[in-house]
Amino acid sequence: MAGAMTGSKALPAGTVAVIVLFLLTYIPPGTLQLGTLTLGFPRFFLLLSILPCTALLLFDPRHRLTVVDAFVAGFAVWGFASILVNNGLDRLEFAGLQLVETFGAYSLGRILLARPEAYRLFWRVFGGLMLLILPVGLVELLGNRFVLHDAFGGLITLHPQILNYPARLGFDRVQGNLEHFILFGVFWGFGMIHFLSVFERWPLRVFMGLCCMTVVAMSLSSGAYLGLMFQLALLAWGRITRGRWWLLVGLAAFGFVLVDLLSDRPALVAISTRLAFSSDTAYWRVLIFEFGMRNVWANPLFGLGLNDWVRPHWLGASVDNQWLLIAMRSGLPALALVLAAVGSMLLLLLRRRDLPPRVALYRRNYVIAYVGLCISLGTWRSGAARRPFCG
Numbered sequence: 001m002a003g004a005m006t007g008s009k010a011l012p013a014g015t016v017a018v019i020v021l022f023l024l025t026y027i028p029p030g031t032l033q034l035g036t037l038t039l040g041f042p043r044f045f046l047l048l049s050i051l052p053c054t055a056l057l058l059f060d061p062r063h064r065l066t067v068v069d070a071f072v073a074g075f076a077v078w079g080f081a082s083i084l085v086n087n088g089l090d091r092l093e094f095a096g097l098q099l100v101e102t103f104g105a106y107s108l109g110r111i112l113l114a115r116p117e118a119y120r121l122f123w124r125v126f127g128g129l130m131l132l133i134l135p136v137g138l139v140e141l142l143g144n145r146f147v148l149h150d151a152f153g154g155l156i157t158l159h160p161q162i163l164n165y166p167a168r169l170g171f172d173r174v175q176g177n178l179e180h181f182i183l184f185g186v187f188w189g190f191g192m193i194h195f196l197s198v199f200e201r202w203p204l205r206v207f208m209g210l211c212c213m214t215v216v217a218m219s220l221s222s223g224a225y226l227g228l229m230f231q232l233a234l235l236a237w238g239r240i241t242r243g244r245w246w247l248l249v250g251l252a253a254f255g256f257v258l259v260d261l262l263s264d265r266p267a268l269v270a271i272s273t274r275l276a277f278s279s280d281t282a283y284w285r286v287l288i289f290e291f292g293m294r295n296v297w298a299n300p301l302f303g304l305g306l307n308d309w310v311r312p313h314w315l316g317a318s319v320d321n322q323w324l325l326i327a328m329r330s331g332l333p334a335l336a337l338v339l340a341a342v343g344s345m346l347l348l349l350l351r352r353r354d355l356p357p358r359v360a361l362y363r364r365n366y367v368i369a370y371v372g373l374c375i376s377l378g379t380w381r382s383g384a385a386r387r388p389f390c391g
Contacts (some may be wrong), residue, residue: 011117019112021045023125027132029148031175036093039235043097046104053107062090063114066292069106071341075334076103082184094306099375116359119366123194127208134211137174137184137218144172162369182320184226186376189216193231193369197361210245225321227376228342234368288319296327303331322377343373 025041032039039047057063076099081097113119136147149158159179173181195208216224237248291311295304308317309328319325327335349363 001029001152011115011121015112015118016121018049019118019122020125022108022112022235023122023129027129027148027177028152028156029146029175030152030158033157037097039097043101046100049108050100050104053104053111056111057107061111066344068341068345068348069110071337071344072106073103075337075341076106077332078093078334078337079326082302082334083305085302086307091306116362118125119362120198123198127195127212127252130191130215131211131354133176133188134215137176137215139182140174140176141171146175148177151313171218173220173222176218181219182221182223185216185219185221186227186373188212189224189228189231189376190369190373192216193235193365195373196235197358197365218282223376227372230375231372234371235365237369238364284315287315287318289324291315292319292328293326296332298326299328299331301331301333303327303329303334305329337361342370346370 004012024044025045028041030040032044034044057069058066080095080099083091083098087095113122139145139147146161152158159175162173162175162180166374173182174184176184178184178187180220189212191211192212195212196205197204199208201217213228216228234248238245273280279300292309293311295311298310306329309319311317319328323335326338346367349367355363
C-alpha cells in the first residue's frame with residue numbers, strides 16, 4: 001500500500017489467485033501438522049511465499065525500496081535474534097517461523113497490494129468471506145454450536161473451543177474461524193472502513209457496513225468495538241472538518257494531558273478502564289501492564305524471548321496488549337522499530353498529493369483502518385489479526 005498506487009489495468013490472473021487463496025486460508029479453524037511443525041494455514045502460505053516475494057521486493061524495479069521496508073526487516077531480524085539470545089538454538093525453528101510471519105506477511109502485502117485494483121479485489125473478497133462467516137457466527141452466538149469446527153473436524157487440528165466462558169449480555173461470545181473472541185472481532189472489524197470505499201453503490205456500502213458491525217458485535221469484545229468505533233469516528237471527523245487531522249491530533253494530545261492531570265491514575269490507565277467492557281477486565285489489564293513493564297525495564301535490550309515473565313502467582317501468563325508483548329519478548333529496540341515502521345508508512349502515504357480521487361479515498365480509509373487496528377492491538381496480543389494488512 002505504501003508503494004505505487006496509480007494506473008488502472010486489469011490484474012494478472014496469478015495475482016487474483018494468490019489474493020483469493022491467501023484470504024481463504026483464514027477460514028479453516030485450525031492448523032496443519034507438518035512433521036514437527038504446527039502451522040496455521042496463513043503461516044503455511046507465508047512460508048511458501050516469503051522467498052519469491054522478498055526476491056521481487058529486492059530485484060523487481062517496479063517495487064521501489066523504502067525506509068518502511070528497512071524498519072520492518074530490522075524488526076523481524078531483531079525478534080529472531082532475541083529468541084536465539086534468550087533461548088538458544090533449541091528454539092531456532094520457532095524464531096524462524098516468527099520471522100516468516102512478520103516479514104513474510106509484510107512482503108506479501110507489499111507485492112500484492114501495490115496497485116489500487118488489487119486493493120479493491122482484496123477487500124471485496126474479504127467482504128465476501130465475511131458474509132459467509134456471518135450466519136456461522138449467528139448459529140454460534142444463539143445456539144453455542146461451533147459450525148466450522150463440525151465441518152472441519154477430522155480433517156485438521158482444530159483450535160480449542162472456548163467453553164464455559166461467562167456469557168456477556170446473555171449471549172455466548174463468538175470464536176468463529178479464529179482462536180479467540182477478541183481476535184474474531186478485531187479481524188473482521190478491520191474491513192469496515194474499506195467496504196465504504198471499494199463498493200461504489202451506496203446501498204451495498206450500507207449493507208456491508210451493517211453486516212460488518214453485526215459480525216464485530218458477536219465477539220462481545222470491547223477491544224473490537226473500540227477499533228470499529230474509532231474507524232467510524234475518524235471517518236466522521238474527516239468529513240465534518242474536511243480533513244483537519246492535525247487539529248484532531250492536537251485535541252487528542254490536550255485531552256490526554258488533561259486526563260493525566262485530573263485523574264489520580266495515569267491517563268492511559270484511566271482511559272482504558274473506562275473503555276473496557278467490564279471493570280474486572282480493566283483491572284486485570286492494568287495489572288498486566290504494570291508488571292509487564294517491570295519485565296521490560298529489567299530486560300530492555302533483547303527482552304525475555306520465549307521465557308516466562310516475572311509476575312505474582314495469582315496473575316495469569318496471558319498478555320493482552322500486542323505492543324507490550326513486543327517489548328517484553330523482544331526488547332525496546334524491537335518496539336521502536338515496529339513503531340518507526342508504522343509511523344513512516346503512514347507519513348509516506350499521507351504526503352502523496354498526486355493521487356486520483358478514487359485512490360485517494362482508498363488511501364484515506366486505509367490510514368484510518370490502520371490507526372484503528374493499532375489501537376485494537378493495545379487490547380489483544382495475536383499477530384494473526386494483522387497478518388493480511390501489513391503491506
